[in-house]
Structure formats: structure tokens, C-alpha cells
Amino acid sequence: MRAVTAALALGVWVALACAPARAENWAPAGGEPPIDVRPAAPIVAEPGEALVVRGEVLGEAPAGLVLRVEDGHSTGYPSRVNEERLFPPGPFAWRYPLSGQKTSNGYRVLDARDIRRLMLFEPNRTGRVKIDTFAVEPAAKLPEGAVGYSLGAADAPLIGGLVRMTPDDPRIAGRHPVAVRRPSPDPVIANGIVDVERLRLAWPQGHARVSLWLEDPGEWETLPHPLQRRVRVNGQDVVYDQLTPQQWIDRRYLAGRDREADAGDDAWTAFGRARGGLVSTDVDVGSDGVEIELAGDGAASTFLSAVVIEPAGRTSALEAVQAARRQWMIETFPVMPTRSAEPAPVFDGAGSGAPLRVAVAPGTGVRVAFAVGGPGVHGRPAVSIRTPELGGDTLNLDLYAAQRRLDRTGADSNLLVRTDRLLRGDPGSLAISAAEPRRYVAWASAPKDAKPGLYRGAITLDAGKTVAVPIEVEVLPVDLPEPASPAGFYLEEAPHLTWFAATRADRGRQLGCDLATLARFGVLGDAPGLAPPNREGLATFLDDTRRADTAGVASPWLAYQAFTRMLWGEGGDAAAEDLKTAMAALKAAGLPAPVWGLFDEPSNFGGGAVAAAATSARLHAISPEVRLGGQFNNPADRKYLDVVDVAIVNPGFGIDVGTIAQLEASGREAWLYNTGAPRFTAGVWLWRTGASRYVQWHARMPTADPYDPTDGREGDVQVFPPMPEVCALNQDIDDALIEMAEGLVDQRWLQWLAGRPEPQAKALLAGIVRDMPVDWASASSDGAARAGSIRDSIMSLARRLK
Numbered sequence: 001m002r003a004v005t006a007a008l009a010l011g012v013w014v015a016l017a018c019a020p021a022r023a024e025n026w027a028p029a030g031g032e033p034p035i036d037v038r039p040a041a042p043i044v045a046e047p048g049e050a051l052v053v054r055g056e057v058l059g060e061a062p063a064g065l066v067l068r069v070e071d072g073h074s075t076g077y078p079s080r081v082n083e084e085r086l087f088p089p090g091p092f093a094w095r096y097p098l099s100g101q102k103t104s105n106g107y108r109v110l111d112a113r114d115i116r117r118l119m120l121f122e123p124n125r126t127g128r129v130k131i132d133t134f135a136v137e138p139a140a141k142l143p144e145g146a147v148g149y150s151l152g153a154a155d156a157p158l159i160g161g162l163v164r165m166t167p168d169d170p171r172i173a174g175r176h177p178v179a180v181r182r183p184s185p186d187p188v189i190a191n192g193i194v195d196v197e198r199l200r201l202a203w204p205q206g207h208a209r210v211s212l213w214l215e216d217p218g219e220w221e222t223l224p225h226p227l228q229r230r231v232r233v234n235g236q237d238v239v240y241d242q243l244t245p246q247q248w249i250d251r252r253y254l255a256g257r258d259r260e261a262d263a264g265d266d267a268w269t270a271f272g273r274a275r276g277g278l279v280s281t282d283v284d285v286g287s288d289g290v291e292i293e294l295a296g297d298g299a300a301s302t303f304l305s306a307v308v309i310e311p312a313g314r315t316s317a318l319e320a321v322q323a324a325r326r327q328w329m330i331e332t333f334p335v336m337p338t339r340s341a342e343p344a345p346v347f348d349g350a351g352s353g354a355p356l357r358v359a360v361a362p363g364t365g366v367r368v369a370f371a372v373g374g375p376g377v378h379g380r381p382a383v384s385i386r387t388p389e390l391g392g393d394t395l396n397l398d399l400y401a402a403q404r405r406l407d408r409t410g411a412d413s414n415l416l417v418r419t420d421r422l423l424r425g426d427p428g429s430l431a432i433s434a435a436e437p438r439r440y441v442a443w444a445s446a447p448k449d450a451k452p453g454l455y456r457g458a459i460t461l462d463a464g465k466t467v468a469v470p471i472e473v474e475v476l477p478v479d480l481p482e483p484a485s486p487a488g489f490y491l492e493e494a495p496h497l498t499w500f501a502a503t504r505a506d507r508g509r510q511l512g513c514d515l516a517t518l519a520r521f522g523v524l525g526d527a528p529g530l531a532p533p534n535r536e537g538l539a540t541f542l543d544d545t546r547r548a549d550t551a552g553v554a555s556p557w558l559a560y561q562a563f564t565r566m567l568w569g570e571g572g573d574a575a576a577e578d579l580k581t582a583m584a585a586l587k588a589a590g591l592p593a594p595v596w597g598l599f600d601e602p603s604n605f606g607g608g609a610v611a612a613a614a615t616s617a618r619l620h621a622i623s624p625e626v627r628l629g630g631q632f633n634n635p636a637d638r639k640y641l642d643v644v645d646v647a648i649v650n651p652g653f654g655i656d657v658g659t660i661a662q663l664e665a666s667g668r669e670a671w672l673y674n675t676g677a678p679r680f681t682a683g684v685w686l687w688r689t690g691a692s693r694y695v696q697w698h699a700r701m702p703t704a705d706p707y708d709p710t711d712g713r714e715g716d717v718q719v720f721p722p723m724p725e726v727c728a729l730n731q732d733i734d735d736a737l738i739e740m741a742e743g744l745v746d747q748r749w750l751q752w753l754a755g756r757p758e759p760q761a762k763a764l765l766a767g768i769v770r771d772m773p774v775d776w777a778s779a780s781s782d783g784a785a786r787a788g789s790i791r792d793s794i795m796s797l798a799r800r801l802k
Helices: 245-253 316-332 506-518 538-550 561-572 572-589 610-622 635-643 655-664 678-689 735-754 759-771 776-780 783-801
Strands: 035-037 050-056 062-070 083-085 092-098 115-121 131-137 149-151 161-164 178-181 191-194 197-200 206-213 226-231 236-242 278-285 289-296 308-309 355-360 365-372 382-390 396-408 418-426 436-447 452-462 465-475 488-489 595-599 628-632 646-649 670-672 693-696
Touching: 035 131, 050 062, 062 092, 083 092, 083 506, 092 316, 115 131, 131 436, 149 191, 191 488, 191 776, 206 226, 206 316, 226 538, 245 628, 289 396, 289 628, 308 316, 355 365, 355 436, 365 465, 365 735, 382 396, 382 465, 396 452, 418 735, 436 465, 436 735, 465 635, 488 595, 488 678, 488 735, 561 572, 561 595, 572 610, 595 610, 610 628, 610 635, 655 670, 655 678, 678 693, 678 735, 678 776, 678 783, 735 759, 735 783, 776 783
Parallel strands: 149 161, 355 465, 488 693, 595 628, 628 646, 646 670, 670 693
Antiparallel strands: 035 115, 050 092, 050 131, 062 083, 062 115, 149 308, 178 191, 197 289, 206 278, 206 308, 226 236, 226 289, 365 436, 382 452, 396 418, 396 436, 452 465
16 A cells, blocks of 8 residues: 555645555544545555544434545546444444445445545534544454455455455356345455355365355345255365245244344344354365355355355454454444333332223224333243223223334434334243333224223233233223324335245235234325236236225325336336226226326436426326326425326425425325324324325335344334234234324324314314424424323313313
């Protein structure tokens, strides 16, 4: 690596004397970013060398940093690397390999041997970030006597100590070896080569320890799924799998389902150490060195990401690679302090405890939350439920146990936080400890014809000792209107059920059960999973539509990608004809037509506004009854509004009361999407803005491994995480489903209040409107608390009016 010159000040630079880059720390005096390094001669970074940032975030909130790297071909934002990271409070490190980084437009890899500028800045300028190291550090080396190979593309990121091996390497034998490049979780296993049938590596005669990393971590919804696989090292089988689809689902796809995050877990202990498909064994080595053979039932069976060879009986090189992976995971996905759930009363079995008392109207439900723990309470509980009862009439009570997991703080965030939002439908499966009470959530619901009065029941958990949780549900004599504006989730098929012929028939069955579970919570504004209605998929599309209609999904629902998938795959003319055929088929079958999604977001539509307008005009001309919708997430997207009938908008575009009124006044129906606040949006904000619908991402959108949020560009977003059985009696759910259900109940109470003639009701309504901000940011800042307070005040009035 050449010597470089650079000068640093807060936002300015001047030339300094030459110094070896590896020895130079460009952190500014005082440690405050920005840092701007412009070397007099290009920095030449060797494979494995990394830019290292160390510092500290002061205060109690996370802070963000942006790293900007330019080479000789960089002319602006799209042609340079722009990487943003969040860091929790406290000391942090950020290790950024300079080789193998793609520019922002994704079209090319930065030239690590021609780096012209390095810049680090804090976008929000909080002044709470102090930097003490900003330097290029040399690549690490493996212990003496060991060799390591990282398979993949020549320009992929590389961890120090490993040597790159590309598909054209003569030591690789296969029909068509191809480099695989995944976005995550770490450079060792995110890169590899598929179709490696044989790999021969030199090693002296005698004995050797050979370690292989064999797992392709996958991307988007797909986790590669070999059923038959054999891996041999010098004639010795180290992997021999003969699995059925269900065995693979149980052993691999659902491997992380029962893992819980302890208070001290990090990204490595929770996820990283279980990934990579590591096998390690001692073998005899002859004159031909080490020969690795891979075979199986498809390309995924012949994937290999890395090989380490060291003297037999030693594991120091293996441990060095795993330590580098661990460091990468911990630095890339730091953990925020535990996010506390809503406080819940703790029952410890020491006394009878005051009953948990809640109130509902007929045809609605309510959350009941509590925790169980304390001295003598331990192990998996035996759970029994006495449903709330009054004079022989009973209510419904669904119980869930909250499972502790590390998850991203947002879908695209690199920060992890320990939460317990995953609610297990088998509440007896999770152990209780005395040290940390287990949270439970129940949904108590009253049938539409439930008679008013106080219903009493109990939940009993026997774990070391018996803990009884008495519950009282007051059913009020109130007839609430149905929600004027439905709300729900985007829903797709469970991807793993489509990968095998043996499970493909379960796709539709699980979709039906997902819709039935949503309906049980009163959530009927969903965008159901729909097959593209082309020639091959029209029958399935009609089945999917019939399924949604039978489940009671409010029409017209959004056909999120049914049309766009045809548009991408077939072209505009064929897709338009297929849509015309689908509209006719729906009419003939007596099924409702959806709102057809024209674009996910306008920036994704090829050809821009002109092409979108032409496509819209063509579709309306071919089928005049067609209605088109599009998602808008930026005010700059307004030029696309004229091409849709339904504008589906999120806070990025603007969902203030005035913005929704303007959209409606323009003749377009306004829907809300992806606010990240299910309760407040489904209830108060739909009512306050008058928007017609709200759809939240997503009921089933796992990224590769559904229980590892670190293995993709984004985390897993799923109301329904996959389960061992199709159509489980009581599905696991994310707490977002109960939040959405609560919001729809809030909306119904607000509608009831708005229809009451009494002066007290009119005064309460006027006060709610007066006290509520008309801009989303202000109104939603304490949205859940605001919604709860509003509902409590309306229910209190209902008791007085009765």
C-alpha cells in the first residue's frame, strides 16, 4: 500500500507530509466528525485491508455515521460508496473492507487500488459522536502453518488471512462454477461458488485438519434448500444428508424457532455462530494433497464458501476465522439496550392477586397482558384456561407467550434490540425463570350476541408452583358500527411451502388459514396473496381471490404485485392482455376486482412518469372498469398521481390531515401504508384523516432464514413466522397483529361517539378533535398512549350513558 498524504480539519483539507497509511490515524483533534481525507496519491488497498473507525457515542440514544468512499471514477453520489451505520450509546468499532464494495448505483465495484477520498460525517450533527481512530489497517494473517481460501468473485469483500479463489481457478472442477455474492451476514459466508464438484488443494503428506463452510445464506425470501448432499474430504464423508422436505423444514428452516435471546447475547451468539454450515475434521493426506468432493440434488448441494487447512490436531486457524466472523457480526450489528415491553402486572403465585379487569363491546376484543415469575417459578408451564363465563355464556380467550429475541430496530437498520414481540401460540413451550418473568398476552373477545355483564375466568400456569391469573371481562351494552375504513397487512404465500412438490399444495391452505386468523382479530383490510393472472397462473389467481372473498377481506383490496410481476416478466402488451382476461374471468365468477398495483414506488417503474402514464392509459382503455393503485413515499412522486385511481401514501410522502384531504379532493381515493404504528393508524388516524384504508408491511416477508434478521439487506418482517405444521391451531403471531386489532376497535368506538346525539358525547368528540394535532409527526409521537386514552374516555362515557 502506497504512502499517502492527507490533511484534516472540520470539513476542510490541506496537503501534509507523506506518511505510511497503515501508521496514520486521520481522526481529528477533539474527535468530532466530519473527517475528510483526500490523499495526494491514491490509496492502494490490498485485499483484506480495512478502514477502521473507532469511537464513542455519548448520551443515551443511538447515533448515525455516514462513510463516503470515492475512487478515480467517482463523479457523484451514484458512482461512489455511501454507507450509513447506526451505533448504540457507548464505545463502538466499524471495520469496513475497502475491497469489494459496490457503488450506490450498484453498477460497479469500487476500485480499492485507486481510492481518492475518504469522508466520515454525522448526518444529524448531534455532536455526540467522538472519533479516536480513522485509519486503514493491514489484513490479519492466519497462524503459521495454515492456509485459508475464500471462494467467490475476485472483487468480493475479503476477511484478512484468507486467499481469494475464483470460479476459473484450475483447482476447481465442476460443470459451470459460478460466484455467489450475498449481502450478508459476513464476508466469509456471504460469498462462495456454486457447482464445485471437486476441489484439490496442495498439502504435505501426513495429516491435516480441514474446515469447510458449506452454507449458502440465501437472499430475499429464498434460503437454498438441498435435500440430498454428500461432502467428502479425501474419501471420508463429512456430510451425508438424505432428507425429506419436512425434515429439511424442521431441521434447517425452523432451526432458530426455539432459540431465545439471553440478556448477554449479541449478533454472533444469537445468529452468526449457527450460520455457515461449518464442518471440521482431521483427515489423512496422501501425495495428492486435500481433495474435497461435493454432490447432491441440485446446485445448492455444491456450494462452498471457504476452506481452511492446518496441521491435524490444531484448530487455531479455524478459531481465527471464526473470531474474525464474530468481530464482523458484533461490529456490524451492535445491540441496543433491551427495549422494555409495556409494563404488565407480575403474578408469582405468592397470593391470589387482583383480577385483571378489561372491558369490551360485543363483537370486539381486548388485549390482556401479564407476566409470571418469581421465587420457585421455573420451567415449562402446564397451562390451563378457564374462559370468562357469565350464567353459562362464555367469551373467547386466546393466550400467547412472548418469546425473547434479538431483532432489528427497523427493517433496514443495522441495530439489534432484545424484544419479546414474537407471541407463541403454544404458550406452554417457553420456560419461565425466576430471574426474568415471562410475559403473556391474551386476546379476550366477545361474540356479537354476547349479553352485557361481568364475565369471570382464569389462566393457570403450573411451573414449579401453581400461579393463577384471575381475569374479569366487562361486556358493555353497546352496539359498535363496523370500521368505516378497513386496515390490514400485506400478505404473501409462505415461501418455503412453494419450494417442494410435496408441500406446494399447502400454499393455498396456509394462505386461507392466515386470512382466517386475521379475520378472527377483525383485521379485514389486507392485501391478500395473489398469483399473477397470466396464462399459467389465472386459475390460481381466481382461487386466491375466492379465498380472500370467503375470508371476508374488504373489497376492493390491493393486488400488490399480481400485475407488476407480469409486467416485468412478459412486457407491457402481454401483461395488459392478461389483465383484461383476468377482469373478465373475475366478472364471470362473480368475484370482486381488486385495485391493481401499478408500481411498488414510482422510482421503481421503468421509463419514469411517461411510461407509467402510457401503461395506465393502455390498461384503462383495454378494461374501463380497471382501477390502478400506486405507493407513494416521497413528495417528488406527485407527478405520478394522475396515473392512478388510488394513491397509497406513507409518512415519507405525507399523511397529514390536509394532505389526505387534498388527495381526496383531486378525485383519488387515499389509502395509508407502512406507518409502523398499527394501532394508532388503524384507529385514530384513519378516522381523523378519512383515508379509505390502511395496509402495513408485512404478514409474511422473511429474508432467507426466517429466524435470523441479519442475513439480508433487510430484516424479517412477518406477522406470521413459519411453524412446523401447516395451519397450526393457534398460529404464532407478531404483536403487530394485536396492535392492529386494537386500532380497529378504537376506530369503531370513535365512530360510535361521532354518531351519538347526547351533549356529553358531542363535547367529548369536540375535545378529541381539538386536542389532536393535524400533522402525523406530532399526532403519532405518543400514538399508542393517545389511542388508549381516547378509548378509555369514550368507554367511560358509554358506561354513564347506559
